[in-house]
Amino acid sequence: MNHSLVYPYAVFFHVLGTMGLVAFAGMEWATLLRLRRDPEPSRVTAALSLLGIGQKLISIGVPVLLLSGLYLVHAAWPFTPWVAVGLVSMALLGFLGGGFTGRHVKALMASEGKALAAHLPALWTAFVLRASILTATIFVMCAKPGLMGSVATLGIAVVGGMLIARGTGQPAAASADASPSRPSAP
Numbered sequence: 361m362n363h364s365l366v367y368p369y370a371v372f373f374h375v376l377g378t379m380g381l382v383a384f385a386g387m388e389w390a391t392l393l394r395l396r397r398d399p400e401p402s403r404v405t406a407a408l409s410l411l412g413i414g415q416k417l418i419s420i421g422v423p424v425l426l427l428s429g430l431y432l433v434h435a436a437w438p439f440t441p442w443v444a445v446g447l448v449s450m451a452l453l454g455f456l457g458g459g460f461t462g463r464h465v466k467a468l469m470a471s472e473g474k475a476l477a478a479h480l481p482a483l484w485t486a487f488v489l490r491a492s493i494l495t496a497t498i499f500v501m502c503a504k505p506g507l508m509g510s511v512a513t514l515g516i517a518v519v520g521g522m523l524i525a526r527g528t529g530q531p532a533a534a535s536a537d538a539s540p541s542r543p544s545a546p
Contacts (some may be wrong), residue, residue, distance in 0.1 A: 380421020
């Protein structure tokens with residue numbers, strides 16, 4: 361097989377699969393921000409239903425991303441540390457998205473949106489963590505660092521994502537209620 365003919369198309373499909381993941385992350389971010397602002401149960405289920413439609417991006421994007429990526433490894437890049445970290449990152453994204461987030465969304469839908477307060481912090485944390493891991497993975501795929509650089513990038517993404525999620529985890533209304541009132545400045 362002449363890899364020089366197929367390689368540019370594989371790169372295109374690899375980028376296209378990544379775009380699907382990024383597009384879904386944007387949809388999820390917008391949905392979570394909407395839920396944080398408007399926790400009305402009927403609107404919660406409607407927003408999550410729309411997000412469910414967007415999951416088609418994942419069911420198309422992930423196989424396109426993985427299959428084209430495996431071809432690229434076969435054709436041009438021997439199994440390198442950054443490829444291994446990319447695969448570990450995809451497994452983490454799948455676990456956090458499909459397993460963790462999926463379980464919370466199902467429980468939230470089963471409660472008809474009434475259990476938002478119980479599930480929103482976990483949904484937000486999982487989203488921010490996945491966005492951080494996705495960003496780090498894109499960096500690793502572009503920069504192609506060695507083992508230490510790849511692992512450090514993923515580690516920084518996980519720790520940074522947890523810190524960001526922790527600092528932004530409360531809905532605006534809840535954080536305003538939780539903050540002590542301060543006297544006005546003279």
